[in-house]
Amino acid sequence: MIYCCDEHVELAIDVIVDEYEVAPNMKQLTSEEKLSTTCEYCGNNPTYIVSN
Numbered sequence: 001m002i003y004c005c006d007e008h009v010e011l012a013i014d015v016i017v018d019e020y021e022v023a024p025n026m027k028q029l030t031s032e033e034k035l036s037t038t039c040e041y042c043g044n045n046p047t048y049i050v051s052n
């Protein structure tokens with residue numbers, strides 16, 4: 001699973017597709033979840049979680 005912000009969501013999707021060769025699931029984070037984690041790529045508050 002990858003937490004990512006708006007800017008990096010496409011990158012996260014590419015990574016999941018490359019690694020697992022499946023269409024990823026994208027879920028928008030709740031405001032509570034946003035506060036407890038950061039974007040994997042830039043450290044900003046994440047908007048989505050992308051999983052396989």
Ligand SMILES: [Zn+2]
Pocket residue numbers: 004005006007008039040041042043044
């Ligand atoms: Zn980011």
